[in-house]
Amino acid sequence: MKDDEILKRLNEVFCDVMDDEGIVLSHSTNASDIEEWDSLNQIKIILACEKAFGVRLNARDINLLENVGAMIDHLQPLLTSKS
Amino acid sequence: MKENRQKTLELALTDPFLVSQDTHSLQKLAKIFSKTKLSPEMRIKDTRVALCGGFMTKFLVEILPLFFLQRGITPTFYESEYGSFQQDIINKESELSRFDPELAIFFPTHRDLRFPPPTDASNSIVENCLDREVDFWISLLKNLDAPTVLFTFDPPPTRRLGEADGLKPGGFLNYIRSVNTRLACDAPGHIKLIDTEQLCASVGETLWHDQRLYHMAKQPMSMDALPVIANSIAASASAILGKARKVLVLDLDNTLWGGTIGDDGLDGITLGPETSDGESFLAFQEYLKSLSERGIVLTVCSKNSEEIALQPFREHGAMVLQETDFPVFIANYTDKATNIREIAKTLNVGLDSVVFADDSPVECALVRKQLPEVWVVELSGDPSEFTRRLDHFIPFPVASLTKEDFARSASYQSLNAVHSELQETTDIGSFLRDLKPIAILEHVRDDTVERMSQLIAKTNQYKLNPSTFSTSELRKRSSDVLAFRLKDRLQDYGIVSVIVTEPDYDSNALILKNWVMSCRVFSRRLEFLIRDEIAETAAKKGLSILRLEYQQSGRNDLIGDLLPVLGFSESKMPNWFEADTISPKILPPHFIALEEAPS
Numbered sequence A: 001m002k003d004d005e006i007l008k009r010l011n012e013v014f015c016d017v018m019d020d021e022g023i024v025l026s027h028s029t030n031a032s033d034i035e036e037w038d039s040l041n042q043i044k045i046i047l048a049c050e051k052a053f054g055v056r057l058n059a060r061d062i063n064l065l066e067n068v069g070a071m072i073d074h075l076q077p078l079l080t081s082k083s
Numbered sequence B: 001m002k003e004n005r006q007k008t009l010e011l012a013l014t015d016p017f018l019v020s021q022d023t024h025s026l027q028k029l030a031k032i033f034s035k036t037k038l039s040p041e042m043r044i045k046d047t048r049v050a051l052c053g054g055f056m057t058k059f060l061v062e063i064l065p066l067f068f069l070q071r072g073i074t075p076t077f078y079e080s081e082y083g084s085f086q087q088d089i090i091n092k093e094s095e096l097s098r099f100d101p102e103l104a105i106f107f108p109t110h111r112d113l114r115f116p117p118p119t120d121a122s123n124s125i126v127e128n129c130l131d132r133e134v135d136f137w138i139s140l141l142k143n144l145d146a147p148t149v150l151f152t153f154d155p156p157p158t159r160r161l162g163e164a165d166g167l168k169p170g171g172f173l174n175y176i177r178s179v180n181t182r183l184a185c186d187a188p189g190h191i192k193l194i195d196t197e198q199l200c201a202s203v204g205e206t207l208w209h210d211q212r213l214y215h216m217a218k219q220p221m222s223m224d225a226l227p228v229i230a231n232s233i234a235a236s237a238s239a240i241l242g243k244a245r246k247v248l249v250l251d252l253d254n255t256l257w258g259g260t261i262g263d264d265g266l267d268g269i270t271l272g273p274e275t276s277d278g279e280s281f282l283a284f285q286e287y288l289k290s291l292s293e294r295g296i297v298l299t300v301c302s303k304n305s306e307e308i309a310l311q312p313f314r315e316h317g318a319m320v321l322q323e324t325d326f327p328v329f330i331a332n333y334t335d336k337a338t339n340i341r342e343i344a345k346t347l348n349v350g351l352d353s354v355v356f357a358d359d360s361p362v363e364c365a366l367v368r369k370q371l372p373e374v375w376v377v378e379l380s381g382d383p384s385e386f387t388r389r390l391d392h393f394i395p396f397p398v399a400s401l402t403k404e405d406f407a408r409s410a411s412y413q414s415l416n417a418v419h420s421e422l423q424e425t426t427d428i429g430s431f432l433r434d435l436k437p438i439a440i441l442e443h444v445r446d447d448t449v450e451r452m453s454q455l456i457a458k459t460n461q462y463k464l465n466p467s468t469f470s471t472s473e474l475r476k477r478s479s480d481v482l483a484f485r486l487k488d489r490l491q492d493y494g495i496v497s498v499i500v501t502e503p504d505y506d507s508n509a510l511i512l513k514n515w516v517m518s519c520r521v522f523s524r525r526l527e528f529l530i531r532d533e534i535a536e537t538a539a540k541k542g543l544s545i546l547r548l549e550y551q552q553s554g555r556n557d558l559i560g561d562l563l564p565v566l567g568f569s570e571s572k573m574p575n576w577f578e579a580d581t582i583s584p585k586i587l588p589p590h591f592i593a594l595e596e597a598p599s
Helices: A003-018 A039-053 A059-064 A068-082 B002-014 B016-020 B023-034 B058-070 B085-090 B095-099 B123-141 B172-186 B196-203 B211-217 B223-240 B261-268 B276-293 B306-315 B336-347 B361-370 B383-391 B403-424 B428-434 B449-458 B471-476 B526-540 B557-565
Strands: B046-053 B074-079 B103-107 B148-151 B191-194 B247-250 B297-303 B328-332 B354-358 B375-378 B438-442 B481-487 B492-504 B509-517 B545-549 B576-580 B593-596
Touching: A003 A039, A003 A068, A039 A068, A039 B023, A039 B058, A039 B211, B002 B023, B002 B058, B016 B058, B016 B223, B016 B375, B023 B058, B023 B223, B046 B058, B046 B085, B046 B095, B058 B074, B058 B223, B074 B095, B085 B095, B085 B123, B103 B223, B123 B172, B148 B223, B172 B196, B191 B223, B196 B223, B247 B276, B247 B336, B261 B306, B276 B297, B276 B383, B297 B336, B306 B328, B328 B336, B336 B354, B336 B361, B354 B361, B361 B375, B438 B526, B449 B471, B449 B492, B449 B509, B481 B526, B492 B526, B509 B526, B526 B545
Parallel strands: B046 B074, B046 B103, B103 B148, B148 B191, B247 B297, B247 B354, B297 B328, B354 B375, B438 B593, B509 B545
Antiparallel strands: B438 B481, B481 B492, B492 B509, B545 B576
């Protein structure tokens, strides 16, 4: 899956979890850019990502995911090994 | 778009199967709800609820309002911070104390246990640990004044003694179970327990625990377990706050038996151990019977002629349910919405006390549309699933079973008999006299106090205001509590009316903090006898005025209309009514003799 495609689907996940259609993500977006991106929503985003991409993430890795770019980088190899 | 979302929310809140939605959908509904202003008719019972959990409860609190609203309660939440729920309760200066909850939810986990014995502990060491453990929790819980929902300790995700962990003295699961059993025995009356192990089993243990989520966010149970937990909390809360449903309206054909009695005849309907479907209908009837035995009122609403509808009850050998299990039995060709209204009226309950079960999608749709307060359960398809479909969303939560609950069904029965006799008797006076009624003045005692507290909480119609009284509060006020049991030659109705009074010597008045009476004894004129007793109580204390606060709830017009008859008129302060201790002379005769119970 291409980075752009992952970004697009991540964007959908964020809009869904935050209940806000106006969110536009870029690689550098982090928690301080989106008001609602708190630690609780972080958990929800992770769980929703797992559903959306059909992958399983572990707790250690999740703590390292500081911005959207890091999430894409983390998801990319998991999705490649799947296909 | 916005209207659509509002509609989705409203639909969800009138759907008894809310608990079947997945957590993600519920979170979205909760989001909509948090951005919605509640219409006044949705704010039925505002209640301050404190959640004191031994884990991170934010995800639970997020979806919890939906389940409360679904059961007619508008909650305002206080949430203990993670890790401080015990201090919160002990500290009288805490925010929790200031919040002054009307309902507390206490949800520790096995991680909070204080004295778990070592695996090689002997029986006597385990006993010692148990004593200290139970003492600790009971004395902690005694700091909560409000009615409390207590989750028993959950089973751990790992077993330190392997598969024998639940069986050996030093097993942790064994210890947890023993603690829970003791708590169930020893917990004070204002505490209602939720059996967490049963809840966990109903979800499935491997689906219940989520170790990763616990390590990430300190929520030890999975997101998927939250709806079941939230539903059980709201169900218990509704029972405690007197909002629990208590009437089940049942269809007959293809609901209690397979086939149509009018077409297939007695030999043609499916019921009995001969076929698997017949067995399923039997099992369903047995479940319904057990509901009836714990005080849920079963009624019939069937499109049939009465004679045909009654035939299986009178002549079919396999029937578990009897005609006498149904205080109201309606078989006619009127539409079911009208009939259900009639049933509610006969039983003196609101439509929000009613659950309706029918196999026909058409009838279900009609009732859903016309009577949105009624919970509709469509029982179509495989009858072996009926019990689970009806039972798993906890339609009829148990507050704590009192003897009166078991007797209630029987007593609705004779109320109906009273009603039908009334239609035939022209002289109500002689009818009432003939029942030879006796009112017994009851005292606050261990075996009565729970019923009194429950009666105040559960009553909707004959009730001055929403104030409730815990068992401990009633004990404190015992000398100022008047309670009456009603008996007649047909039956003992149990304790049916409670008045909590408070003398105010400064203003020379006896204040009636609240006065409730069970709808089972409306039209028995007991209120007139009680009016005299209240006046006498006041006179004994040298007080000459009776004063009370009447708050209209939309359901208590009955008592509001009665106040002038009892000699009360509104004072200068709105909602406050006063009367002279001398009863108005025009009160109708009640024919009730008065006795006093031994104290």
